[in-house]
Amino acid sequence: MTSERNVQIGQARETFQMLYQISQLLCTGLDTETLTICIKLCELGVDPEVLAHIIKEIKKMGTNAAQNKPLNL
Template sequence: MSTKEAERISSAQQTLDILFEMSQLLNTQLDKETLATCVGMIENGVNPEALAAVIQELRRESVALTAQSAATSPAEK
């Protein structure tokens, strides 16, 4: 690996670390891997607002499914 490539990777990692710290301060509940995926998607042209809306909708669906599962689990026993 060339020095230039190593510097680019180091810079990208530092940037991701800073973004992750900001994410934690803003209580986004995104782990580092998910944040990196989102950044990559945005860099490839995904609309950030649309991505945020999708993440929010997925979280709502997850909560609803968890609540539904909890409501039906006792009846099945």
């Protein structure tokens, strides 16, 4: 049983590393912690397109705040 569990953990890590590499290739700007949260949200049924839109908006808000620009809502 422990051997099976170790294989599952190894496969999960490998899958995560591939997802992280894809994220980096696509220049998403997501760190490993944020990517982990996104994956968990998708596993819970959150629509990935909606999640991507929200992340883009949050990044925009951060950029606007850093540049002291008011948001156009």
